[in-house]
Amino acid sequence: MTASAPGIDDLRSRTFPFPFRHFLSAGDLNIVQVTELLDLADHFVDFNHRASKKLDLLKGRTVMNLFFEPSTRTQSSFEIAAKRLGADTVNMSPRSSSMTKGETLIDTAVTLNAMQPDILIVRHGSSGAAALLAQKVGCSVVNAGDGQHEHPTQALLDALAMRRAFGTLAGLTVAICGDVAHSRVARSNVAMLSVLGAEVRLVGPPTLIPAGAEHWGVEIHHDMKTGLKGVDVVMMLRLQLERMQGALVPSTREYFRFYGLDRERLSYAASGAKVMHPGPMNRGVEIDSDVADDPAVSLIQNQVEMGVAARMAVLASLAHRLDNA
Amino acid sequence: MARPQPTAFQNARLVDPESRYDGPGSLIVSEGVIADVAKGREFKNLSGDVRVIDCEGAMLAPGLIDLRVKTGEPGAEPKETLKSAAQAAAAGGVTSMVVQPDTDPAIDDPAMVDFILRRARDIELVNVYPAGAATKGLKGQQLAEIGLMRDAGCVFITDVDHSIVDSRVFRRILAYAKAFDMLVAHRPADPWLTGDAGATEGDFAARLGIPAAPTAAETIMLERDLALAELTGARLLVDQITCAASLEALRRAKDRGVKVHASVSINHLSFNELDIGDYRTFAKLDPPLRSEADRQALIDALADGLIDVVVSAHAPAPAEDKRLPYAEAAPGSVGLETLLPALLAFHHDERVPLVDLIRAVTLAPAQLLNLQAGRIAPGAPADLVLCDLGAPVIVDADKLRSKSKNSAFDGRRLQGQVLMTLVDGRAVYRTTD
Numbered sequence: 001m002t003a004s005a006p007g008i009d010d011l012r013s014r015t016f017p018f019p020f021r022h023f024l025s026a027g028d029l030n031i032v033q034v035t036e037l038l039d040l041a042d043h044f045v046d047f048n049h050r051a052s053k054k055l056d057l058l059k060g061r062t063v064m065n066l067f068f069e070p071s072t073r074t075q076s077s078f079e080i081a082a083k084r085l086g087a088d089t090v091n092m093s094p095r096s097s098s099m100t101k102g103e104t105l106i107d108t109a110v111t112l113n114a115m116q117p118d119i120l121i122v123r124h125g126s127s128g129a130a131a132l133l134a135q136k137v138g139c140s141v142v143n144a145g146d147g148q149h150e151h152p153t154q155a156l157l158d159a160l161a162m163r164r165a166f167g168t169l170a171g172l173t174v175a176i177c178g179d180v181a182h183s184r185v186a187r188s189n190v191a192m193l194s195v196l197g198a199e200v201r202l203v204g205p206p207t208l209i210p211a212g213a214e215h216w217g218v219e220i221h222h223d224m225k226t227g228l229k230g231v232d233v234v235m236m237l238r239l240q241l242e243r244m245q246g247a248l249v250p251s252t253r254e255y256f257r258f259y260g261l262d263r264e265r266l267s268y269a270a271s272g273a274k275v276m277h278p279g280p281m282n283r284g285v286e287i288d289s290d291v292a293d294d295p296a297v298s299l300i301q302n303q304v305e306m307g308v309a310a311r312m313a314v315l316a317s318l319a320h321r322l323d324n325a
Numbered sequence: 326m327a328r329p330q331p332t333a334f335q336n337a338r339l340v341d342p343e344s345r346y347d348g349p350g351s352l353i354v355s356e357g358v359i360a361d362v363a364k365g366r367e368f369k370n371l372s373g374d375v376r377v378i379d380c381e382g383a384m385l386a387p388g389l390i391d392l393r394v395k396t397g398e399p400g401a402e403p404k405e406t407l408k409s410a411a412q413a414a415a416a417g418g419v420t421s422m423v424v425q426p427d428t429d430p431a432i433d434d435p436a437m438v439d440f441i442l443r444r445a446r447d448i449e450l451v452n453v454y455p456a457g458a459a460t461k462g463l464k465g466q467q468l469a470e471i472g473l474m475r476d477a478g479c480v481f482i483t484d485v486d487h488s489i490v491d492s493r494v495f496r497r498i499l500a501y502a503k504a505f506d507m508l509v510a511h512r513p514a515d516p517w518l519t520g521d522a523g524a525t526e527g528d529f530a531a532r533l534g535i536p537a538a539p540t541a542a543e544t545i546m547l548e549r550d551l552a553l554a555e556l557t558g559a560r561l562l563v564d565q566i567t568c569a570a571s572l573e574a575l576r577r578a579k580d581r582g583v584k585v586h587a588s589v590s591i592n593h594l595s596f597n598e599l600d601i602g603d604y605r606t607f608a609k610l611d612p613p614l615r616s617e618a619d620r621q622a623l624i625d626a627l628a629d630g631l632i633d634v635v636v637s638a639h640a641p642a643p644a645e646d647k648r649l650p651y652a653e654a655a656p657g658s659v660g661l662e663t664l665l666p667a668l669l670a671f672h673h674d675e676r677v678p679l680v681d682l683i684r685a686v687t688l689a690p691a692q693l694l695n696l697q698a699g700r701i702a703p704g705a706p707a708d709l710v711l712c713d714l715g716a717p718v719i720v721d722a723d724k725l726r727s728k729s730k731n732s733a734f735d736g737r738r739l740q741g742q743v744l745m746t747l748v749d750g751r752a753v754y755r756t757t758d
Contacts, residue, residue: 254472
């Protein structure tokens, strides 16, 4: 963004390499590390608009996507990021392969490790799965979502989208709305936004706010009107439709009536407030299309674009550390 | 509609639970509200357009608010309709009744709440407030549309006689309802312990050979409910507490600051297990009648305020459901018309001060529902009951206005005759009718 920020070409000569072998949790990072990643990602955003989008920062490296849960956008976002940095990529979906018939997560990891990948990108339905793998393999591990724990690259891309919209995150008020209890996106965002100096509010019915969240350094609201009052960013979360079964929410129409984001609810927020959503959206359940599709307020399409750049920044930083190990 | 002229009720015994006033006085009703109150005196120099009623010392109190009324509408109209229940209510001095959602179909969505309110407006007798189901179809599994029902006019949520057994579901109901400041009523009963019991376990039920359950079935579930109310911070109404052991649990929870309130039915205050007598199915209730020690403990708890509310537990059941062998008979008793005179027994026996008895059927339920009623004060709705406290009454079930005549009080000698009932200043019942 600014001339003093490290450029892509400066990366090879960076003085302070990324200090971690893995990228597991937004909560691991301090403000300097996050800011460096965001600066780097900013350059990749511009780079991604070039006709030729190929770099050699990961040349010769093998990046393996290991997605135990189905995902379209995150997996392709990582794959594109790795390819643009020059890596060879392999996609493994253990659910549909014969590899995991009766095999434990660690057995799978050891098997894959024997193929000598350099970076393993893992999504798994159990909290802590990425950290467990990281202890058992010799390569770098990127957490692409573990259960209801963390999704740190999502928090990074969200921070990038917000920083590009507002210039800085310090002093911003961000309302994270909806199913916080089951959301790894929410947990990573709470951690990263707090590090960056933003104020965070969690808004949702009490059944969808985890017990004890009042100790996370956030404000908790059960009413959209008070929860959105004066906020700069409204981050909506996806409501899984199976939540109706567990007595968490009565119906989609009641949910939309009280916790959905429409034009009127958005008017409680500060003027110029932006709307975000990690996708995929349930239109008419947590968000009204009228708001989601309005480019004047919605950052939702930006988020997808930022995803590739943010993941390139993470992969490049991990590779840089590998080069200098 | 012509405006009814202002009316002065002179020379009454005013009972106002809000100010704890019980003494002579007068009041003026105008445009549906209490316009003026004169405690200890009469109004002098009233203008000519004011109608004057000399109460001759009869009690003038806020109209009763009954939190537990079942009708058969919709789905079982031969038992009771909203209209027949409203007529019974008016005759009993009950000016507001909360109808239970265990109808067919159940009141578990905003359209059904709206239906009840629309029917009540058409009948235009007493105030009718719908309670909504806590779970869809009262099945104890999925949340009902609590927020939408609240906006439609539902005053609290309850699964009525169905215990919500799944503690996780009940916890989520409480947590969710809290965000909407919705009162959750739950009747504590462990259904595995109660089974098909029709009486309380003990010597008497054993002699009669009736399937019976211990009071622990109630206390076990109550302790769970109290723990979950404390965990979630929600407002809980214990729907019909019936035994001494439960009162202990309730007292401990209230002392801890849990937001809990409790109701008791007039039946459990008035009868004990021996009233089943010779397989008298009119005394078959759900929860069943308890021991005399439990009944005495309930009266004491009402006197000291541990129990907040008294309800009629009006549960119409037609003769064909009652004239059966005891075990096969439907439980429940109608109660709208007998609630006030039965309650006055504790005043006549000098067990509970009159103002506290009135409070438990007026101000206390009004506060639970956030209603303006339940008070004798300028500006409060003119929902009033005028009652001759001393007049003797022999309950004759056949003369009750309910379509079903299943009164546990049939033949009972009581004192207290409702002379007039007003709703929003309109006389909806007069003895001379």
